[in-house]
Amino acid sequence: MKSPSYHHGNLRAVLLDLAEQRLAAQGHENLSLRDLALAAKVAASAPYRHFSSREALLCELAQRGFERLGAAYAAAGVAPDPQSRLRAACRAYFDFAAREPQMFRLMFMTDLVMRANKTQNLRIGIDSFETLEGLLRATMPGATPLAVRSRMLVLWSLLHGAAVLLQEGQVDHLLLPGLGLADVLEDILARASGS
Amino acid sequence: MKSPSYHHGNLRAVLLDLAEQRLAAQGHENLSLRDLALAAKVAASAPYRHFSSREALLCELAQRGFERLGAAYAAAGVAPDPQSRLRAACRAYFDFAAREPQMFRLMFMTDLVMRANKTQNLRIGIDSFETLEGLLRATMPGATPLAVRSRMLVLWSLLHGAAVLLQEGQVDHLLLPGLGLADVLEDILARASGS
DNA sequence: ACCTGAACACCGTTCAAGT
DNA sequence: ACCTGAACACCGTTCAAGT
Numbered sequence: 367m368k369s370p371s372y373h374h375g376n377l378r379a380v381l382l383d384l385a386e387q388r389l390a391a392q393g394h395e396n397l398s399l400r401d402l403a404l405a406a407k408v409a410a411s412a413p414y415r416h417f418s419s420r421e422a423l424l425c426e427l428a429q430r431g432f433e434r435l436g437a438a439y440a441a442a443g444v445a446p447d448p449q450s451r452l453r454a455a456c457r458a459y460f461d462f463a464a465r466e467p468q469m470f471r472l473m474f475m476t477d478l479v480m481r482a483n484k485t486q487n488l489r490i491g492i493d494s495f496e497t498l499e500g501l502l503r504a505t506m507p508g509a510t511p512l513a514v515r516s517r518m519l520v521l522w523s524l525l526h527g528a529a530v531l532l533q534e535g536q537v538d539h540l541l542l543p544g545l546g547l548a549d550v551l552e553d554i555l556a557r558a559s560g561s
Numbered sequence: 562m563k564s565p566s567y568h569h570g571n572l573r574a575v576l577l578d579l580a581e582q583r584l585a586a587q588g589h590e591n592l593s594l595r596d597l598a599l600a601a602k603v604a605a606s607a608p609y610r611h612f613s614s615r616e617a618l619l620c621e622l623a624q625r626g627f628e629r630l631g632a633a634y635a636a637a638g639v640a641p642d643p644q645s646r647l648r649a650a651c652r653a654y655f656d657f658a659a660r661e662p663q664m665f666r667l668m669f670m671t672d673l674v675m676r677a678n679k680t681q682n683l684r685i686g687i688d689s690f691e692t693l694e695g696l697l698r699a700t701m702p703g704a705t706p707l708a709v710r711s712r713m714l715v716l717w718s719l720l721h722g723a724a725v726l727l728q729e730g731q732v733d734h735l736l737l738p739g740l741g742l743a744d745v746l747e748d749i750l751a752r753a754s755g756s
Numbered sequence: 757a758c759c760t761g762a763a764c765a766c767c768g769t770t771c772a773a774g775t
Numbered sequence: 776a777c778c779t780g781a782a783c784a785c786c787g788t789t790c791a792a793g794t
Contacts (some may be wrong), residue, residue: 377758393672395590400786409760411789416758420787477588478728495735512740519726519735520719520752527722528688528714536670540690540714545707552712557715572777595767604779606770611794613767 378404378416386551392474394424424472425482431469435462436439439497448504453559455501456525460551465530469535474526495522505559521558528554574612575601584733589619589667592598593623619667620677627686634655634692643699648754650696651720655746658724665728668723690717702756716753 382429384405388397399420400410417423438461442454463470472478499518506514528551531537537550579600583592594615597603612618625679632657637649658665667673674686694713723746726732731743 370790400784405611410787411761412759414788425716456689474725474729504661515735515737516740516745516748519732520749521725523726523749524715524719525722526726527707527720530669530725531718531721534669536671537714540710542707542710545711550711552719553711554715593767594769605768606780609769609782 377406377408377412381416382425382426382430384388385423386430387497389427389468389472390466391468393468394427394475397474398425399423421478421481424475424478427469428473428475428478431466431473432474432494434466434493435459435473436497438462439494439501442501448501449559452501452505453555454497455498455522456558459498459525460529460532460555463533467533470529498522524558525555528558572601572607576608576611576618577621577625580618581625582594584622584667585661586663588663589622589670592619594618616673616676619670619673623668623670623673623677626668627689629661629664630654630668630689631692632685633657634689634696636698643696644754645694647696647700648695648750650693651716651750651753652692654720654729655724655750658728662728663714665670665724692755719749719753 381402385397385404388402392503395422399413399417403410403413406412413423417426435458439455441450442458445451445454473491495518498521499514502518502521503509503514506517509517532547532551537547541547541550565579576597579597580592582748585669592615594608594612598605601607608618612621629651633653634650637653638646638647640649662697668686690713694709697713697716698704698709701712704712727742727746732742736742
């Protein structure tokens with residue numbers, strides 16, 4: 367309760383919190399500013415004092431997501447050796463996609479990121495890439511930057527592809543007796559972080 | 562010109578063609594039925610004689626995409642040995658994502674596919690998976706179905722992840738002097754279709 | 757500075773009515 | 776059978792006006 371305006375307090379934060387609920391519940395495509403305003407008991411035009419557009423609000427939401435993903439990476443950094451730190455980070459990526467599927471989708475809505483990049487916004491997405499690359503580099507002592515980058519692009523593709531497919535539930539009907547979700551995950555983790 | 566109705570002909574096909582243009586130009590999120598109707602010089606409600614909803618039209622559009630992808634796979638089938646047939650199919654997947662990015666995005670809008678699956682629609686997406694798995698199996702003579710499926714899920718993740726990242730233009734700023742787009746592509750193709 | 761109210765230009769969808 | 780016209784319930788966004 368910092369500077370409660372005459373109506374009901376810090377509308378900005380309230381809107382962002384509401385937006386995050388709506389996002390998790392229904393996905394970014396069904397998030398409406400008017401609905402947010404209604405829920406916050408405020409006029410339909412009030413959000414425009416705090417966000418220049420619906421898209422701007424979505425960008426800030428995505429930023430929250432990248433921050434949480436960054437935190438998950440940081441938590442993965444406590445593993446003992448480089449190899450398992452990388453593996454833990456990859457697992458964190460999967461977990462994130464599984465636990466917050468709608469946020470994950472929002473974060474990789476690239477048209478949004480592109481437009482936001484111009485306004486200096488979501489370079490946190492790039493940080494996320496660099497963090498992972500740092501962890502990978504630590505497992506490749508003596509490798510040239512080019513070799514690291516090359517392998518990073520493979521890792522990133524594999525990781526992202528698997529996360530997308532898992533999060534979308536496309537993998538479920540492809541499992542076999544003797545090939546469970548855990549097996550698939552371990553296999554992909556091994557190929558992503560392994561030799 | 563099959564059964565030209567009293568107004569101007571087969572509205573259904575006209576709408577689908579217009580929709581495909583709009584899709585390529587602006588993406589599925591900016592495709593409006595009303596706009597389509599306007600462009601076809603027809604009332605806003607007319608499309609509903611041919612499509613039960615906007616989503617139904619989008620589904621049919623996605624189906625066209627899967628058919629084209631299937632044709633591209635078929636063309637890849639002419640390569641001499643199993644190994645290069647698989648590789649050609651993977652390349653076809655990348656090419657498709659690059660040449661028709663908006664269609665590619667539409668095809669993997671999974672909420673759509675899920676809802677459509679209930680109405681027996683897009684099992685063509687599954688066919689696409691199975692085609693690729695068939696090509697992979699041919700490169701693994703004597704392998705158990707489980708081993709094939711397991712490797713297929715890795716291949717599919719890598720392929721899909723790379724296609725998504727390429728199509729979104731996220732790879733461009735990650736290239737280095739001496740590491741061009743072609744190199745990245747070849748590397749990923751080798752890992753996807755190779756041993 | 758922050759919010760309201762009314763308005764503008766859009767949507768998807770429905771439904772009675774026309775031909 | 777196929778289309779129109781008008782309507783309903785929504786949108787994002789703008790802008791003058793209030794406090």
